[in-house]
Amino acid sequence: MPLCLSVEGLAARRGDTLIFRDVSFSAGEGAVVIVTGANGSGKSTLLRIVAGLLRAEAGSIRVAGGDPQRPDAVDTRTETRRDLCHYLGHRNGLKTELTVFDNLAFWRSFATAPSRRHGLEIEAALEEVGLLALADLPVGVLSAGQQRRAALARLLVAWRPIWLLDEPTAALDAASDAMVSRMIARHAASAGIVLAATHLPLDLPQARALAMPGPPRREDVGGDDVVWLDAGQVDGPGAAP
Numbered sequence: 001m002p003l004c005l006s007v008e009g010l011a012a013r014r015g016d017t018l019i020f021r022d023v024s025f026s027a028g029e030g031a032v033v034i035v036t037g038a039n040g041s042g043k044s045t046l047l048r049i050v051a052g053l054l055r056a057e058a059g060s061i062r063v064a065g066g067d068p069q070r071p072d073a074v075d076t077r078t079e080t081r082r083d084l085c086h087y088l089g090h091r092n093g094l095k096t097e098l099t100v101f102d103n104l105a106f107w108r109s110f111a112t113a114p115s116r117r118h119g120l121e122i123e124a125a126l127e128e129v130g131l132l133a134l135a136d137l138p139v140g141v142l143s144a145g146q147q148r149r150a151a152l153a154r155l156l157v158a159w160r161p162i163w164l165l166d167e168p169t170a171a172l173d174a175a176s177d178a179m180v181s182r183m184i185a186r187h188a189a190s191a192g193i194v195l196a197a198t199h200l201p202l203d204l205p206q207a208r209a210l211a212m213p214g215p216p217r218r219e220d221v222g223g224d225d226v227v228w229l230d231a232g233q234v235d236g237p238g239a240a241p
């Protein structure tokens, strides 16, 4: 059965504020979903919840399907949602004092499931993002755009089926935007799933938009009487349907 990420009736609270509710979508292999919405509408929050970094207020997230016999060896019966996702947040997730190569060597060993096919070799990933010549420099001396490109190379050195990308083109020049579009298209074409929040239009004809609904009005959610599901009812990682 093909891999599928399904989000149903998701709601999120930050502090005392209900940021959004009733967010539902599903994304199968090859899907690219672009999350759109105003500043503060909850795009980052949504990605962090799907990544398993924040609890939802209500709703369910399921990753089901996958075929352990295929070369990508995705097994949603044994792997957690966290294992299946690559999350690229606003921060790059790189140690500034380590070289670009050593950062990627860490991510390659950390993010690769033992049974899973490997991603690209580090040199190939660096070539892909145009950083091969800078492999031996500490990340801290790179420009902001170069650091973002090194972070994008993280996605390539360990293959994980679901990419969760928060403003992946932040700090990148126009030519690099096209590189990100290419990376996303290639990942989708190799049975991956991409959920990306971005303010920039990416050149991805197959992408679908998921517009964040904006904060619910108090009268729409029943004022103080509203009862939200316990966050524990959100399905755990890798739950079967």
Ligand SMILES: Nc1ncnc2c1ncn2[C@@H]1O[C@H](COP(=O)(O)OP(=O)(O)OP(=O)(O)O)[C@@H](O)[C@H]1O
Residues within 6 Å of the ligand: 014, 015, 016, 019, 037, 038, 039, 040, 041, 042, 043, 044, 045, 046
């Ligand atoms: N730790 C927190 N405590 C309280 N409120 C928070 C916290 N983190 C985020 N928020 C609020 O949650 C809302 C959603 O933030 P989020 O970062 O998900 O929005 P976004 O759509 O990604 O915004 P942007 O387009 O500006 O990146 C914002 O109003 C933000 O101020």
